Amino acid sequence: MSTPTETLMPFDEAMERYEPVLGLETHVELGTASKMFCGCPTTFGAPPNTQVCPVCLGLPGSLPVANAKAIESTIRIGLALNCSIAEWCRFARKNYFYPDMPKNFQISQYDEPLCYDGYIDVEVDGETVRIGIERVHLEEDTGKSTHVGGATGRIHGADYSTVDYNRAGIPLVEIVTKPITGTGRLAPQVARAYVAELRDLMRALGVSDVRMEQGSLRCDVNVSLMPRGGTEWGTRTETKNLNSLRSVERAVRHEIERQAGILDAGGRIIQETRHFHEDTGTTTSGRSKEEAQDYRYFPEPDLVPIAPDREWVEKLRAELPEPPSVRRRRLQAEWGVSDHDMAAMRNADAIDLVEATVKAGAPPADARKWWMGELARRANESGKALAELPITPEQVARVCELVASGQLNDKLARQVLEGVLAGEGTPDEVVERRGLRIVSDEGELAAIVDQVIAENAEVAEKVRNGKIAAAGALVGGVMKATKGKADAARARQLILEKLGVSG
Amino acid sequence: MSAITRDEVAHLARLSRLALTDEELDHFAGQLDQIIAAVARVAEVATDDIPPSSHALPLTNVFRPDEVRPGLTPQQALDQAPAVEDDRFRVPRILGEEA
Amino acid sequence: MSELIRKTAAELGRMVASGEVSAVEVTQAHLDRIAEVEPKIDAFLHVAAEAALEQARAVDERRAKGERLGPLAGVPVAHKDIFTTVDMPTTAASKILEGWRPPYDATVTRRLREAGLVIVGKTNLDEFAMGSSTENSAYKPTRNPWDLTRVPGGSSGGSAAAVAAYAVPLATGTDTGGSIRQPAAVTGIVGTKPTYGGSSRYGLIAFASSLDTPGPFARNVLDAALLHEAFSGHDPLDSTSINAPVPPVVEAARQADVSGMRVGVIKEFVEGEGYQRGVLRRFTEAVELLESLGAKTIEISCPSFAYALPAYYLIAPSECSSNLARFDAMRYGLRVGDDGTRSAEEVMALTRAAGFGPEVKRRIMLGTYALSSGYYDAYYGSAQKVRTLIARDFEAAFQQVDVLVSPTTPTTAFKLGERVDDPMAMYLADLCTIPSNLAGNAAISVPCGLAEEDNLPVGLQIIAPVLGDDRCYRVGAAVEKALEDRWGGPLLKEAPSL
Numbered sequence A: 001m002s003t004p005t006e007t008l009m010p011f012d013e014a015m016e017r018y019e020p021v022l023g024l025e026t027h028v029e030l031g032t033a034s035k036m037f038c039g040c041p042t043t044f045g046a047p048p049n050t051q052v053c054p055v056c057l058g059l060p061g062s063l064p065v066a067n068a069k070a071i072e073s074t075i076r077i078g079l080a081l082n083c084s085i086a087e088w089c090r091f092a093r094k095n096y097f098y099p100d101m102p103k104n105f106q107i108s109q110y111d112e113p114l115c116y117d118g119y120i121d122v123e124v125d126g127e128t129v130r131i132g133i134e135r136v137h138l139e140e141d142t143g144k145s146t147h148v149g150g151a152t153g154r155i156h157g158a159d160y161s162t163v164d165y166n167r168a169g170i171p172l173v174e175i176v177t178k179p180i181t182g183t184g185r186l187a188p189q190v191a192r193a194y195v196a197e198l199r200d201l202m203r204a205l206g207v208s209d210v211r212m213e214q215g216s217l218r219c220d221v222n223v224s225l226m227p228r229g230g231t232e233w234g235t236r237t238e239t240k241n242l243n244s245l246r247s248v249e250r251a252v253r254h255e256i257e258r259q260a261g262i263l264d265a266g267g268r269i270i271q272e273t274r275h276f277h278e279d280t281g282t283t284t285s286g287r288s289k290e291e292a293q294d295y296r297y298f299p300e301p302d303l304v305p306i307a308p309d310r311e312w313v314e315k316l317r318a319e320l321p322e323p324p325s326v327r328r329r330r331l332q333a334e335w336g337v338s339d340h341d342m343a344a345m346r347n348a349d350a351i352d353l354v355e356a357t358v359k360a361g362a363p364p365a366d367a368r369k370w371w372m373g374e375l376a377r378r379a380n381e382s383g384k385a386l387a388e389l390p391i392t393p394e395q396v397a398r399v400c401e402l403v404a405s406g407q408l409n410d411k412l413a414r415q416v417l418e419g420v421l422a423g424e425g426t427p428d429e430v431v432e433r434r435g436l437r438i439v440s441d442e443g444e445l446a447a448i449v450d451q452v453i454a455e456n457a458e459v460a461e462k463v464r465n466g467k468i469a470a471a472g473a474l475v476g477g478v479m480k481a482t483k484g485k486a487d488a489a490r491a492r493q494l495i496l497e498k499l500g501v502s503g
Numbered sequence B: 001m002s003a004i005t006r007d008e009v010a011h012l013a014r015l016s017r018l019a020l021t022d023e024e025l026d027h028f029a030g031q032l033d034q035i036i037a038a039v040a041r042v043a044e045v046a047t048d049d050i051p052p053s054s055h056a057l058p059l060t061n062v063f064r065p066d067e068v069r070p071g072l073t074p075q076q077a078l079d080q081a082p083a084v085e086d087d088r089f090r091v092p093r094i095l096g097e098e099a
Numbered sequence C: 001m002s003e004l005i006r007k008t009a010a011e012l013g014r015m016v017a018s019g020e021v022s023a024v025e026v027t028q029a030h031l032d033r034i035a036e037v038e039p040k041i042d043a044f045l046h047v048a049a050e051a052a053l054e055q056a057r058a059v060d061e062r063r064a065k066g067e068r069l070g071p072l073a074g075v076p077v078a079h080k081d082i083f084t085t086v087d088m089p090t091t092a093a094s095k096i097l098e099g100w101r102p103p104y105d106a107t108v109t110r111r112l113r114e115a116g117l118v119i120v121g122k123t124n125l126d127e128f129a130m131g132s133s134t135e136n137s138a139y140k141p142t143r144n145p146w147d148l149t150r151v152p153g154g155s156s157g158g159s160a161a162a163v164a165a166y167a168v169p170l171a172t173g174t175d176t177g178g179s180i181r182q183p184a185a186v187t188g189i190v191g192t193k194p195t196y197g198g199s200s201r202y203g204l205i206a207f208a209s210s211l212d213t214p215g216p217f218a219r220n221v222l223d224a225a226l227l228h229e230a231f232s233g234h235d236p237l238d239s240t241s242i243n244a245p246v247p248p249v250v251e252a253a254r255q256a257d258v259s260g261m262r263v264g265v266i267k268e269f270v271e272g273e274g275y276q277r278g279v280l281r282r283f284t285e286a287v288e289l290l291e292s293l294g295a296k297t298i299e300i301s302c303p304s305f306a307y308a309l310p311a312y313y314l315i316a317p318s319e320c321s322s323n324l325a326r327f328d329a330m331r332y333g334l335r336v337g338d339d340g341t342r343s344a345e346e347v348m349a350l351t352r353a354a355g356f357g358p359e360v361k362r363r364i365m366l367g368t369y370a371l372s373s374g375y376y377d378a379y380y381g382s383a384q385k386v387r388t389l390i391a392r393d394f395e396a397a398f399q400q401v402d403v404l405v406s407p408t409t410p411t412t413a414f415k416l417g418e419r420v421d422d423p424m425a426m427y428l429a430d431l432c433t434i435p436s437n438l439a440g441n442a443a444i445s446v447p448c449g450l451a452e453e454d455n456l457p458v459g460l461q462i463i464a465p466v467l468g469d470d471r472c473y474r475v476g477a478a479v480e481k482a483l484e485d486r487w488g489g490p491l492l493k494e495a496p497s498l
C-alpha cells in the first residue's frame, strides 16, 4: 500500500477557499427471509457455501425469480423518501467479470429505477438540510472473497483467494442522492446525519436490521470541491464501503482536506475510487482504471418488467410508519428529555428500546436510566448492541416496577438485571431464586437495626450527640447485615428514631 | 470502409475475457466486419417512434413469495469446482477491485 | 432388427401400458438400434444404457403394481445435451463444460421423468446451440441419416438425426432461431417451437434468454404433440413462463382438419434469392394441398421480416455474450493456465479462449460490441425496435388468417464443411424461422416431400399466434395425413436405410 505524500489543507482553511459538493450512494441489505432471486436463506454468519443453490451460484441453466417482499420493501423505502414510484420498469444486467460474482453480471437496475426523484430532511446543528434523492433501486449482492497469502491479507499481494457465495444474491437496495451543495463546513456532518437518518428510516420501516458493522448498510461517498464563487464543479472521487457513521464523517472531512491540498498546490484531482482506512482516518487510491468501465447494461431478459399496481402503491403509502425525525421530536416531548439526552439515546440505538419499555409501563426516566446506564455498560462490556442483550423491554419495565413499589432497591435491581442477562429467567424468577427481595418486614428490620446499634456503640453515641452524618456508617452496617436487601432509607429512618434524633 | 478495426476486436476480446492469438484476431476482425456491415441494416427501419421490445411477450409482475427453499449442500455446491479450500471456492489471485 | 423401433411413440406408449411389451424391451430395442447407427451418424454425446434400463424397469414395476401409466410411459426419448441432468453429464457440446455433472435437473428433464419417459442419452448440438449444422459441436459433427455427407441441421442436429434414424421415437430440442424446425425439416421429421414461455427454460443452458424455447421432435405430428404436452406448462422457476394451460395440442393433432381455416402465405418467404427450386416446388404443392383440404389461402406481406435475420444476429449474440460470461473457470468446468502466478483475470481469459469454439467466440464478441456504450442504440437498440415491428407484422397477419405458412428452410441439407467458415451463409439457414423466435409465437415444421434435384427432405413451416400452438398441430396433422395417403406411408420410408 502506498503512503500518500499529499499535503492536507486544514479543514477551516479549505472551507474558506472551496465549496464541497457531496453525493452519497448507500447500499442497504434487505432483511428478507430468502434471497433476491432464489429461496436460499439470508442468515448472517452461516458456514461458507451453506446458503447456496443453482440460482445464486449462477450454475448453467438456472434462472432468477424476483422476491415479492424485496420489491415491496423497495417501494416502501421509495415512498418514505418521498420518491415517485415507476409505473413500469425493468431489471438490467450490469456486465463485468469478477470472481465473487457468480454470473459475471449483476442483476441491477439501470435507467429505469423502481423509485426516483425524492428527498429527505436531516437536521444538523439545529439546521434542517433537504437532501434530494435521485433514485432508489434494487439489485443483488455479491459473494465474499478472502485473500490468502501476502503480507496483509489484503487483496494486493495475495497469493490466491477463496470465495463464499452465501451473500451472493441477497437483496440490496441502492439509494443515490442528488448532488448535495451549499452545506459548506457542515458537509461532513451532513453526510453523517444523512446516513444516520437513512438508518433510522430503514429501522422504522422494518426492512433491514441496518447493522453497519456487518455490512448490511454501507456507503460510498462522492466528494468534489469547487472554488468559492465558482460555478463549475470539480472532479470527484468516490470513497467506497464506509461502514460506520463516524467513518462517513471522517472520510468526507479527509477528502476535503486532501483535495484542497492538491488543488492549492496546482494539482489535479483524478477521478477514481478510494479506500478509507479506519486506523489513520485517511483515504488511499483504489486501482486507477486504465480504461473506463463499460458495463454493457441491457434489460434482463430472464425477468419480466415490474409494473406496480397504483392502488397497491397507495395502500403501502398509507401504511408507512411515522417518519423517524417526527417520532423523535414527539418522544422527546413526551419523555421530557434534553436534546443532548435524546441524541445520546439515538447514538446508542436506545430509542426503540426505551419506547417499548415505556409502553410496557415504566416511567420514561426510569426506562432511560436503565437502558442508558447499567444495560449500556453491560452491552459495552460484551461488545454487543443494546438490542442484542438477552433482555426484553417488558422485563426492564418489570424491574422498574419492582423498584417503584419498594420491593427492590437500585442495587438489587442491578443484580436482577444481571440474573436476567445470565439467562436465569424473568426478573421475578431471578428475585425468587437469588432471594433478592428487599427486607420489608418492620420487625425483622428493627431487630437488625438494634443489633447494629449495639455492635457500634461509639458511632451510635456520636449520632445521639447530634453528629447525624455518622448515621451513614450504621446504615451501611444494616445493609451489610442484610446483604443489601434492606431499604436504605427506611433503615436510616429507624436508626434515627431509635437514637432519639430526627433526620 | 471497414465497420470494425482489428484494435477494436482486440478490445472486445479483452472485455469478453478471451485470450485470442494474433491469428485469431485477424481472422475474427474480417468476419466480424462482414457481419456487422450486414446487421447494421436494422437501423434503416428503427425510427424514433418505435418502442423497443426486450422480451418476446408482454408479461409483467412475476414474483415469488419470500420463502426459504432447500438449496444445495456445500458438498454439492463445491463438487465440480476446479479448486476448493476450507469449503470455499479457491480462485487465482484477484487484481485490484472493480465496482 | 426389432420392429419396435419402427413404431410411433403413441403406439409404444399404448403397448407398454397394456402390457403387450415391457418398457425394458422397448428400451433395449432402441439401445441396440443406437449401437447400430451411432457409428454412422454420431447423434449422441452420451448414451446412458444402464440409467435408461433402470428407468424402464421402474416403469414396468409401476405397471406391475397396477398403476395407471401416462401415454408416453416407457417410451425412449433422446435429450438435447443442453438440459441439465443429475444422472448424466451436461456439456452443451462445449469443451468448457466437459464432464460437468449438474447438481439439479432441468424442469423439462424432471417432467420427462415424471411422465415415465426413458431418457436414453444426451444428443449432440452446435456448441451452446449456436449454429445451424451441428458442426460447431466441440466433440464431433453429427451426420444426416438421409445422406451421411450432409449436415442434419442445427443446433439440435443430434436429436433430429437420432429420431430420423429410428434410434429413438422422440427427442427434445431447443429453438432459438430455428434450431428445432430447421433440423426437423432437413431430416424429414416433425419439430415444434412452442410459444415462448409455454415450455420452461429452467435448467436449459441459456444461449439467448429472450428467444430460447424447448420443444419436441418426433416422426409424426401426434407424437410431437404428446411430447409437447408432457414437458410443457407453467413453471414458477422460470419468470418468463406463461401461467396458462398448455394449448390442446394432442386433441388438435387428432383432429387433423383444416376445412374453413384461413392460411396466409408469407410473400417475403417465397420470393427473393437463396431459395432452392425443389424447396419452392414442394412448398407450392403443400399450399395447393391445403386448399384441396378446404382451407382458404391468401398471400400475406410481412415487410419487416426482411430485417429479422440482422435483428436476430444482434439480439442473440448480445444476450449470449452476457449469458456465457459465467463460464470463467472459477466454480465449475474447465480451468486453464492456473500455475499459481497468473491472476484470476488471466486464467479466465485463457480458459475461455481454450474452452470456447470459434462460433461461440465470434458471437460473444459480436454481442459485446452491440451492447457497448456508443454502439448500443445503433445495434442492440435498433434490433429491439425491429422486434417490435416483426411482432406488429404478425399481429396484423393474424387479424386476417389463422396460420401462416412458408418453407421451413430456403434449402435442403447442405454438405458437411460447406458453410463452416462462412458465417453469413450459415446464418441464412434460419431465414424463415427467426421471425417467430423474435415475436415469441408458435411454429412447427412438418415434412412436405423431397426436392427433386437432391432427393432430400423439404419442410413446411406452419406458424400460429402466441398460445395458438394447437393450430400448428391441427394443420400439420392434416397435411401429414393427406401426404401420407398420397405417398403410401411416411416420408422417412424414402430414406436410404442405414
Ligand SMILES: [Mg+2]
Binding pocket: A108, A139, A174
Ligand atoms: Mg449498485
Ligand SMILES: [Zn+2]
Binding pocket: A035, A038, A039, A040, A051, A052, A053, A054, A055, A056, A057, A169, B071
Ligand atoms: Zn440460492
